[in-house]
Amino acid sequence: RKPVSLPRLLEMHARGEKIVMLTAYDATFAAVADAAGVECILVGDSLGMVCQGLSSTVGVSLETMRYHTECVTRGVRRVQGTAWIVSDLPYGTYHESKEQALRSAVVLMQAGAHMVKLEGGGWTADTVRFLVDRGIPVCAHLGLTPQTVHALGGYRVQGKTTESATLLKRHAHELQDAGATLMVLEMVPAALSAELTTELSHCATIGIGAGKDTAGQVLVLHDMLGLNLGKNPKFVRNFMAELPGIPGQHGIKEAITAYVQAVKNGSFPDNALHAW
Numbered sequence: 001r002k003p004v005s006l007p008r009l010l011e012m013h014a015r016g017e018k019i020v021m022l023t024a025y026d027a028t029f030a031a032v033a034d035a036a037g038v039e040c041i042l043v044g045d046s047l048g049m050v051c052q053g054l055s056s057t058v059g060v061s062l063e064t065m066r067y068h069t070e071c072v073t074r075g076v077r078r079v080q081g082t083a084w085i086v087s088d089l090p091y092g093t094y095h096e097s098k099e100q101a102l103r104s105a106v107v108l109m110q111a112g113a114h115m116v117k118l119e120g121g122g123w124t125a126d127t128v129r130f131l132v133d134r135g136i137p138v139c140a141h142l143g144l145t146p147q148t149v150h151a152l153g154g155y156r157v158q159g160k161t162t163e164s165a166t167l168l169k170r171h172a173h174e175l176q177d178a179g180a181t182l183m184v185l186e187m188v189p190a191a192l193s194a195e196l197t198t199e200l201s202h203c204a205t206i207g208i209g210a211g212k213d214t215a216g217q218v219l220v221l222h223d224m225l226g227l228n229l230g231k232n233p234k235f236v237r238n239f240m241a242e243l244p245g246i247p248g249q250h251g252i253k254e255a256i257t258a259y260v261q262a263v264k265n266g267s268f269p270d271n272a273l274h275a276w
């Protein structure tokens with residue numbers, strides 16, 4: 001297997017082959033996800049909730065992201081893995097200036113990330129261009145942006161009204177024009193993300209709670225293993241619960257493999273169950 005590269009991801013988007021993304025925060029899970037065929041591993045700042053017990057991603061630091069990015073990178077390397085590693089720029093580490101964003105992104109790239117992800121549209125376009133011009137691939141993130149949950153008024157669907165959908169689309173095009181090559185769309189109506197996926201030809205959309213017609217899908221690892229301590233959002237599917245019950249024969253690796261297959265063959269997500 002050849003390492004996953006940016007041209008390959010964009011070529012998959014052009015061909016219509018689904019891109020599979022999954023979060024991982026440590027070496028073992030990263031190696032297992034890689035072996036199961038996950039193309040993009042996201043070191044998400046969801047680790048704030050999943051690993052650190054925080055109530056939101058707002059409190060995650062750059063040092064924490066650096067540490068987990070390093071752990072994931074080592075795990076992938078150890079098994080001669082091929083996954084493309086995306087790492088979240090946490091809240092407050094790219095908001096001050098483009099220069100601050102570059103300094104923060106360099107920390108994650110030097111920890112082993114291939115790409116950084118940042119949330120939001122509008123003001124972020126200039127920051128994305130600044131990073132991309134300096135050789136740092138960028139994944140955008142629109143719709144429900146958890147770092148700004150307090151401003152959004154909760155974890156709720158975005159882009160439902162005509163005005164908010166128009167704004168989201170404008171932001172998406174600005175981010176593509178600025179050089180973003182992947183774009184997470186979180187909790188947006190399926191019709192909106194389908195339209196954007198067609199419109200954006202050199203930026204591949206990765207949906208979570210955004211319906212089935214995106215270029216790829218992402219889930220939080222612990223959610224898809226049924227380890228969410230709270231209420232599971234509607235967009236989650238528990239791939240662990242669906243495995244045939246043969247003791248000792250099936251486990252986490254098989255659940256992740258089932259997720260990869262379901263995304264590839266289009267059976268996950270199901271717009272009737274996991275979308276708006």
Ligand code: KIV
Nearest residue numbers: 023044045046184218
């Ligand atoms: O931090 C994270 O896990 C994410 C995904 C939910 C897209 O940003």
Ligand code: NA
Nearest residue numbers: 044045046088
């Ligand atoms: Na995140």
